[in-house]
Amino acid sequence: MKTTQNNNSLFRRILQWASESEKESADAPEDPERQEFQEYLEYIDAHDYIEFGAYRYMRYQQRKELGLDEPTFHHHIEPSIPQKKQNVKKSHHKQGLLRKQLGWYRIASVFITCVIILILCLVVMELPKFGDLNAPALNEVAQRYLQQGREETGAVNAITGMILEYRAFDTFGESVVLFAAAISTLLLLRTPNQPLKQRKAGDEILTMVSKYLLPMIILFGCYVVLYGHISPGGGFSGGAILGAALILASLVLGAGEVERVLTSKRVTYITVFSLLTYAAMKSYSFYTGANHVGWAIPKGEAGHLFSGGFLLPLNLCVGLIVACTMYTFYTLFIPTEEE
Amino acid sequence: MGLVYNIPLFSILLVVVSGVCIPLFRNGRHVIRFIQIVQCMVGVGSLFLMVELSTLNESFTYQLGHVPAPWGNELRAGPLEGLFAFVFSLVMVLTFSGSREDLIADIKPHRLGNYCLLMQLLYGALLAMIYTDDLFTAYVFVEVAAVTACVVVSAKESGRSIVSAIRYLMFNCLGSGLFLLGIAILYALTGHLLFSSLQQAVEQYLLSGSSKLPLIVSALLMTLGLSIKSAQFPFHAWLPDAHASATTTSSAILSGLLLKGYLIILMKLMVRVFGPFVMVSSYLCDLLLLLGLAGMLFASVAALRQEEVKRMIAYSSSAQISYIFLSLGLGSQLGLLAACFQIIVHALTKSMIFLGAGAMINGVHGHYWGQLRGAARKVPVGGIAFTVGGLSLCGIPLLAGFSSKYCIALAALDSDWQMAPALFGLAASSVLNAMYYIPAILVIWGRTKPNQEEEWNPISIGWEQKLALGFLLFCNLYLGMRFGLVRNLIEQGINLLGSFG
Numbered sequence: 031m032k033t034t035q036n037n038n039s040l041f042r043r044i045l046q047w048a049s050e051s052e053k054e055s056a057d058a059p060e061d062p063e064r065q066e067f068q069e070y071l072e073y074i075d076a077h078d079y080i081e082f083g084a085y086r087y088m089r090y091q092q093r094k095e096l097g098l099d100e101p102t103f104h105h106h107i108e109p110s111i112p113q114k115k116q117n118v119k120k121s122h123h124k125q126g127l128l129r130k131q132l133g134w135y136r137i138a139s140v141f142i143t144c145v146i147i148l149i150l151c152l153v154v155m156e157l158p159k160f161g162d163l164n165a166p167a168l169n170e171v172a173q174r175y176l177q178q179g180r181e182e183t184g185a186v187n188a189i190t191g192m193i194l195e196y197r198a199f200d201t202f203g204e205s206v207v208l209f210a211a212a213i214s215t216l217l218l219l220r221t222p223n224q225p226l227k228q229r230k231a232g233d234e235i236l237t238m239v240s241k242y243l244l245p246m247i248i249l250f251g252c253y254v255v256l257y258g259h260i261s262p263g264g265g266f267s268g269g270a271i272l273g274a275a276l277i278l279a280s281l282v283l284g285a286g287e288v289e290r291v292l293t294s295k296r297v298t299y300i301t302v303f304s305l306l307t308y309a310a311m312k313s314y315s316f317y318t319g320a321n322h323v324g325w326a327i328p329k330g331e332a333g334h335l336f337s338g339g340f341l342l343p344l345n346l347c348v349g350l351i352v353a354c355t356m357y358t359f360y361t362l363f364i365p366t367e368e369e
Numbered sequence: 370m371g372l373v374y375n376i377p378l379f380s381i382l383l384v385v386v387s388g389v390c391i392p393l394f395r396n397g398r399h400v401i402r403f404i405q406i407v408q409c410m411v412g413v414g415s416l417f418l419m420v421e422l423s424t425l426n427e428s429f430t431y432q433l434g435h436v437p438a439p440w441g442n443e444l445r446a447g448p449l450e451g452l453f454a455f456v457f458s459l460v461m462v463l464t465f466s467g468s469r470e471d472l473i474a475d476i477k478p479h480r481l482g483n484y485c486l487l488m489q490l491l492y493g494a495l496l497a498m499i500y501t502d503d504l505f506t507a508y509v510f511v512e513v514a515a516v517t518a519c520v521v522v523s524a525k526e527s528g529r530s531i532v533s534a535i536r537y538l539m540f541n542c543l544g545s546g547l548f549l550l551g552i553a554i555l556y557a558l559t560g561h562l563l564f565s566s567l568q569q570a571v572e573q574y575l576l577s578g579s580s581k582l583p584l585i586v587s588a589l590l591m592t593l594g595l596s597i598k599s600a601q602f603p604f605h606a607w608l609p610d611a612h613a614s615a616t617t618t619s620s621a622i623l624s625g626l627l628l629k630g631y632l633i634i635l636m637k638l639m640v641r642v643f644g645p646f647v648m649v650s651s652y653l654c655d656l657l658l659l660l661g662l663a664g665m666l667f668a669s670v671a672a673l674r675q676e677e678v679k680r681m682i683a684y685s686s687s688a689q690i691s692y693i694f695l696s697l698g699l700g701s702q703l704g705l706l707a708a709c710f711q712i713i714v715h716a717l718t719k720s721m722i723f724l725g726a727g728a729m730i731n732g733v734h735g736h737y738w739g740q741l742r743g744a745a746r747k748v749p750v751g752g753i754a755f756t757v758g759g760l761s762l763c764g765i766p767l768l769a770g771f772s773s774k775y776c777i778a779l780a781a782l783d784s785d786w787q788m789a790p791a792l793f794g795l796a797a798s799s800v801l802n803a804m805y806y807i808p809a810i811l812v813i814w815g816r817t818k819p820n821q822e823e824e825w826n827p828i829s830i831g832w833e834q835k836l837a838l839g840f841l842l843f844c845n846l847y848l849g850m851r852f853g854l855v856r857n858l859i860e861q862g863i864n865l866l867g868s869f870g
Contacts, residue, residue, distance in 0.1 A: 150550075153583045157557045166570070167560035171439050182436065199433045199442035203497070203509035206385060210490050210513055213392075214520040217483040298392050305389045313382050317375065319435035326435065 184329035184338035185259035193264070194344045198312050205351050209305055212298075212355040219362040220294070240282040247275040255349035259338045265345040269352025276357040285364065294361060301354045304347040311340045311347075374429055376418040377446045377500040380411040380454065381493055388489030397481025398473065404489050405465050411496070412458030419451030423858055428865040430502060438502075439566050445502035449709065449862025452855070453499045453633065456713050459844075460625050460720050461492055467724040467837035468617040470830070471731060475525050475616035484524050488618070491517040491627065498630040504552055504562045504642075507634050511548065511598070515541040518627055522615045533610035540597055540607040548594030554587040564641040575646055585651040588643055592635065592653060599631040601694055602664030605687040609675075612683035617727030620679060624686045625720035629712045632693055636708065639697065640867045648700055658698025658787055662794045664691030669801035677736050678726050681805060682719070685762060688798060689715045695794060696777050699787055702863060703780035707773070709859045714773040714848055718758050721841040725754030728838075729813060732828050738812050745813040749827050752813055754838045759806035761845055764799045769848035774799065776856065 070085050080088075158165040175192050183191035193201045255268030280288040318325050330337030387407040394400050422428065428447030432438060465472070465488075476484050494513040501507045519541060523534035556562060558580055559570035574580055600608040612620045639648060648654045665688055672684035689711070696707040728751030729744040730736045745752020761768035774795060781791035848855065 149586060153554060153586045156580055156583050157554065165560070166558060167556065169560040171560065174440055195434065196436055196441050197505075200503075200506055200509050202385075203506065203513060206490060206493075207509065207512050207516060209389065210487065210516045213483050213486055214516060217480050217487070217520060217524060221479075302389055302392050306386065309382060309386050309389070313378075315435065316378055316433045319441075320375070320378070320432045 180332050183259075183341065184332050185341050186333055187259055187262060187264065189262075190259045190264045190341060190345065191338075194259075194341050194348075195339075198344075199316070201348070202308065202312055205305060205308060205348060208351055208355045209301060212301060212358045215359060215362050216294075216298070237282050240278060244275060244279055244282075247271065247278070251275055251349075251353075255345055256335065256342065258345040258349075259341040260333060260335070265348025266352055268345070269349035270356065272349060272353035273356025273360075276353060277360045280357075280360065280364075285361070292357070294358070297354045297358055297361075301351055301358075304350040304354075308344060308347040308351075311344060315340060373418055373421045374431060374446075376414045377431060377444045377450070377454075377496075378433065380414055381444075381496050381500065383407060384411060384489060384493035384496060388486050388493060391482050391486040391489070394482055397476075397478050397485070400482045400485045401465060401469060401472070404485050405462055407489070408458050408462045408465070408492065412455055412462060415451050415454035415458055418446065419448055419455055419858070422446065422451055423448040423861060426861065426865075428862075439561065439563050442506055443502045443563065444500045445564075446500055447862050447865040448858055449866060450499050452713070452858055452862065454496055456716055457492070457495055457499070457626055460716050461622065463837040463841055464618055464621045464625070464720050464724065466833045467720075467841075468621065468727055469833060471617040471727050474731075477526070480524060484521065487517040487521055487524075488622065491521065491622070495626055495630045498634055501634075501637075502564050504555070504564065504567065504638075507637075508545075508549060508552060511631070511634070512545060514627060514630060515545055515598075518623055521619045521623070522611045524619070525614065525616045527614060529610065530614035533607070533614050537607045537611040540604065544594045544597035544604075546594070547590045547597065551587045551590035551594060554583050554590070558583055558587070564637065567642045568644065571642060571644070571647065584647065585653075588638075588647055588651060588653055589656075591638060592657070595631045595635045596660065596694070599628045599635075599690055600687050601660050601690055602667055602687060603660070605664070605668060605684075608687055609671075609680045609683040612686065613677060613679035617723055617730075620683070621720040621723035621727075624683065624723060625716045628686065628690055629693075629716055632690070632697075632708075632712060636697065636705065637866075640705065640863075644867075645700060654698050654700035656698070657694050658791070661691045661693075661695030661698050662790055664688060664694065665794050665798035666801070669798050669805070673801065673805045675805075676738055678730065678738065678741060678809070679723070679736060681809065682722055682726060685722075685802070685805070686715075686719055688802070689719065689762065692773070692777060692795075692798075695791060696780055699780050699784045699791065701780060701784060703776075703783050705863050706856070706859055707776040707780045709863065710776045710852070710856060711773045713855065713859075714761075714769045717841060717844045717848070718761050718769055721754050721838065721845065722758035722762075724834075724838055724841070725751040725756075725758060727751070728830060728834065729755065738809070742812055742815055743817040746816075746825065747828050748830065750830060750835050750838050754842060755813065756810050757842055757845060759810055761849065763803040763806055767846070767849045769845045769852075772849055772852040 066086065066089065067082070069089075070082060073085065074080065158167070175188055175196065179188045179191040179196075180186060183195040185191035185195070251268050251271035251274075253268075254263035254271055255265055258264030258268060276288065276292070315327070317323070327339035329339050332338070336342065384407060387404060391400055391403075394403065428445065428450075430438065431444040431446065433442040433444065435441075472484075473481070491514055494510040494517070497510040498507060498514070501510065515538075519534050519538045522537055523531045552562075555567065558574070559567055561567045561570055571584065574584060597604040612624050615623070643653075668684050668688035668691060672681050672688065675681040675684060693708045693711050693715075696704045696711060698704070699707075728748045729741060732748035732751065733740055733744045735741060745755070757768065761770035764771050764774045778792060778795060781788050781795070784791070
């Protein structure tokens with residue numbers, strides 16, 4: 031409360047200072063600074079708000095154009111300090127140097143960008159064409175993914191087989207990136223015991239339609255996650271659908287309703303346990319694979335729901351991580367009612 | 370396959386999983402202890418791995434999962450990787466011990482847990498960068514490091530640290546983008562991401578002589594991206610603010626370890642993918658040498674003008690990174706050795722200087738030189754750490770900085786035309802280092818008022834901080850006096866990594 035009081039008194043003092051000249055007698059010397067401030071207040075009344083510094087700069091330029099003299103301000107501060115500062119400034123750099131450099135900077139940046147564009151275009155012309163059958167990217171690596179993927183991973187969807195079985199370590203890294211991003215926003219934006227940001231529910235039609243739509247969206251999200259190894263989809267895309275459903279629910283039903291089930295702590299716990307489960311399952315298969323121990327997970331029959339070894343639970347974990355991360359971002363960036 | 374070979378995978382997994390577990394803790398102070406225990410475990414494991422591989426004189430690749438390498442992922446470890454992992458773990462543990470008080474004071478209690486979590490993920494990403502054998506795995510963990518590092522800078526929540534974190538984020542994104550562009554071009558050309566397969570494909574292109582431009586541009590883009598991230602001279606604008614405004618733990622780890630992680634990837638790319646031919650024919654080596662030389666001089670000159678202790682140290686980091694670029698630019702096996710040695714020396718020295726400076730800043734509650742007058746008399750341990758670290762970077766014999774400069778000079782003497790500029794740069798930058806470190810040392814040991822004998826009343830600091838600084842001091846002296854062992858280890862590791870030059 032102390033600061034506001036100070037601000038108030040400061041404001042009052044400025045007002046007093048600005049209006050003082052009216053009370054004073056006419057023979058007293060006019061203070062040009064005060065006069066300027068009064069003109070400034072009038073200007074604000076007539077126009078939009080403008081900062082005093084910007085206003086003074088505008089006036090200064092007007093005067094310069096008209097060839098008028100600068101009004102001399104008699105400052106109450108001891109003159110030695112500003113003089114000293116000016117001396118220091120003069121010795122260090124010339125006036126307007128920065129502006130000149132800024133111009134050069136713009137020209138140089140455009141020039142450099144053009145050169146980079148030119149070089150990259152030349153590079154692209156030398157690269158194999160898109161969809162070329164003889165492109166080097168279609169080598170034994172891609173072949174094996176497509177031809178033996180079904181047999182080796184038990185997944186009909188080759189992409190799921192690739193990201194969750196062949197290159198599962200990279201996918202683990204990707205999930206860690208998502209987790210790190212979610213924790214970063216939590217660290218920066220969340221304060222404990224902060225009252226829940228309430229948002230009123232949407233209008234009636236929206237609520238009504240969404241109530242019928244939401245279960246279907248959630249169902250579809252679950253389907254995309256669970257059938258990720260059989261049909262197009264998987265943890266990342268299905269998780270995004272689930273996350274969108276959560277955000278929609280929070281928008282339409284009000285944040286409080288969703289928060290009753292999914293408190294922010296629970297969301298974090300779900301993410302943590304999903305990542306831990308992912309790590310546990312993958313370390314098992316990394317370890318057994320690298321040491322040639324055997325103990326492989328039964329693959330099942332490709333095309334069935336329960337097939338592909340760990341693929342189904344892995345997809346589930348990735349889906350939960352993605353959905354929770356999206357929802358966390360939303361809850362932290364949600365605008366409050368005042369805004 | 371013995372159990373030793375599982376150490377790389379399990380150290381990465383252990384670190385990441387321990388980080389992920391942190392939200393289950395309630396008390397932030399327990400979290401610091403918890404992650405330190407994990408770091409100690411990983412450090413001991415890496416030491417064991419290094420000793421074992423060094424006595425067997427071998428390196429190995431570790432297949433992740435049931436499918437062998439070009440299809441699946443793979444890790445690679447040799448004595449050099451073991452050594453890096455050990456040194457990095459050591460620096461992590463000691464930094465957390467040495468700046469525990471700062472950490473608790475600077476970070477709000479409810480944020481301490483998440484801060485430690487991000488630090489642990491950063492550490493896991495660094496380990497993955499050390500052990501990776503695949504370009505895309507490297508990229509994924511570069512991203513983890515980028516996200517965590519930016520937030521770790523802004524965790525102090527002063528206005529300045531947030532502004533500098535945003536600037537850091539911009540530079541980081543630019544660096545990642547360029548690196549990714551380079552990877553995409555290389556993948557379109559070769560269809561591989563694994564280092565060894567890439568090397569074969571690149572060799573074939575060189576033999577046939579086709580597609581030289583994309584190859585060179587890809588190498589250039591990746592080098593550029595990584596040098597932006599590691600704050601090499603013309604791209605170092607983000608570094609001083611980011612490192613100076615963060616809390617001491619963040620500055621020590623970012624300056625000491627993170628910048629080196631990117632350089633390790635760059636080194637692997639040079640040795641295991643492009644090989645000497647591309648490096649020399651595309652003038653990439655010369656570019657690195659030039660960047661290194663310019664950085665050594667300009668960053669040191671910039672450090673001379675700083676009025677804040679941490680900013681000066683940050684500029685000095687940029688100068689020290691340039692030494693690594695210079696030695697990589699020599700394009701020889703000896704240059705590579707010098708670069709690795711400099712990475713280790715600088716990781717240990719810079720974290721010590723930051724911890725010392727942090728202790729002094731805490732002691733006198735000010736970070737300008739004027740406020741720091743006589744700070745070392747108040748916090749003798751911090752003062753000694755700063756002094757020894759500063760003298761070491763100036764290249765005073767018997768300290769670690771001298772031996773790393775000695776290695777670089779040896780490598781320079783072995784090269785052709787690069788000899789004169791490299792030696793000149795080394796000499797000039799040593800003098801410049803002395804020009805800003807020695808006045809700083811004189812200031813901190815000076816008296817607050819002239820001609821007045823002051824009483825000696827040091828502030829007591831925790832035993833943990835003393836122990837950490839003492840251990841770092843010991844490491845510095847050891848590397849200065851008996852660096853033969855470490856040098857041999859690096860030489861062995863580089864020979865196993867691949868031939869270069």
